[in-house]
Every structure is written in structure tokens, then in C-alpha cells.
Amino acid sequence: MSQLDSRxxxxxxxxxxxxxxxxxxxxxxxxxxxxxTSGQLPMIDGVLPATGKVGSTVNADDAAHYARQCVLNGLAAARSAIGSLDRITRVVKxxxxxxxxxxxxxxxGVINGASELLQDIFGEAGQHARSAVGVAVLPLDAPVEIEFVFEFA
Structure with a gap:
């Protein structure tokens, strides 16, 4: 088991x-x-757990939880490109x-769900630059979408 998988x-x-x-x-x-990574939706087994707008049909706490799922999906995308997540040395953006x-x-606050999880996973190397933007609609009516930039060795 890799170090990241253990964490x-x-x-x-x-x-x-x-x-x-x-x-x-x-x-x-x-x-x-x-x-x-491309924009990561909070897909779980190919299905969105919720759709709609945060602040009306989706509450902020649930959206922060979905942002955490975007992290896991972003790590999966990174792994597909670099082979092993243990190669990641820093979360950049x-x-x-x-x-x-x-x-x-x-x-x-919604995107803090992702930021805090990255810091839990990577420690100091998980601290990153960030933007959190409100938009009218996302693909498939997802409540949240996140892009990542990771440094690797």
C-alpha cells in the first residue's frame, strides 16, 4: 500500500x-x-449525489461535503496521468x-471542504493558492466543480 493510500x-x-x-x-x-485536472464533479459511482443551486436546493454544508468528493475524483484523475499519487509533492492551485x-x-466556505481535505491528506504540502467562484450553472446541474493543479516528482 502506498503512503498516500495509507493516509x-x-x-x-x-x-x-x-x-x-x-x-x-x-x-x-x-x-x-x-x-x-479537468473540472471534477462530485460523482460517486458515475452519479451526482445532488443537483441544483447552493443556497436554494442544496445547502452549503452538503455542498462542502460534495467538494470533498471532488478532491477524491481529482486525485483519481491525477493518478491516471502520473501513475502513482505518491509522486505528488505539493498541491499548487x-x-x-x-x-x-x-x-x-x-x-x-463550500470550497473549504476541498481545501481542508487536501491539507488533511497532504499536510503542509496540501496548502495551496485558491479561487472560489459563484456561477449560474455547472455541467449536469452539479452544485460544485473543482479543478486542481498538483506538482509531482
Missing amino acids: LAELGLTVPATSKPVAAYLPAVTSGNLVY VVGFVASDPSFTGQP
Whole structure:
């Protein structure tokens, strides 16, 4: 078992198989020593656990939980590109999109679900630059979508 798999097991988590793209793109690509993931939806076994806007049909706490699933899916995408998650040396950037009711302004709190999990998994190397953006709608009416940039050796 890899070091990262052991850490995930301690947290009661597993990285799923890579989700199949829903359009014409790759789950992740590398450039130099960086791996860039495509936007990750909170798919679980190929199904969205919820749809709709945060602040109306989806509450912020649930959306933060879905952001955590985006992390696991992002790790799966990274693994598909670099072979082993133990190669990741740093989380560089997180870009989170939250499908938001017009009155909802808690996007940073939703994306904290992802940021905090990355720090739990990677420790100091999980601290990263980040954007949290509210949008009108996301693919498949997902409540949250997140992109990741990881450094690897």
C-alpha cells in the first residue's frame, strides 16, 4: 500500500476509479512537473449525489461535503496521468466553482471542504493558492466543480 493510500485509509477514504469524461477532454494532463485536472464533479459511482443551486436546493454544508468528493475524483484523475499519487509533492492551485442561488455568498466556505481535505491528506504540502467562484450553472446541474493543479516528482 502506498503512503498516500495509507493516509487516505486513516481518514476512512479511498480514491475511486477515474470518472469517464462527459465531453471531449482528458481527465488530466501533465506539463513539466505539474498535473492539471479537468473540472471534477462530485460523482460517486458515475452519479451526482445532488443537483441544483447552493443556497436554494442544496445547502452549503452538503455542498462542502460534495467538494470533498471532488478532491477524491481529482486525485483519481491525477493518478491516471502520473501513475502513482505518491509522486505528488505539493498541491499548487485549487479553482472551485459553486452553482449559486443569486443571494448565496458563501462560496469560500463550500470550497473549504476541498481545501481542508487536501491539507488533511497532504499536510503542509496540501496548502495551496485558491479561487472560489459563484456561477449560474455547472455541467449536469452539479452544485460544485473543482479543478486542481498538483506538482509531482
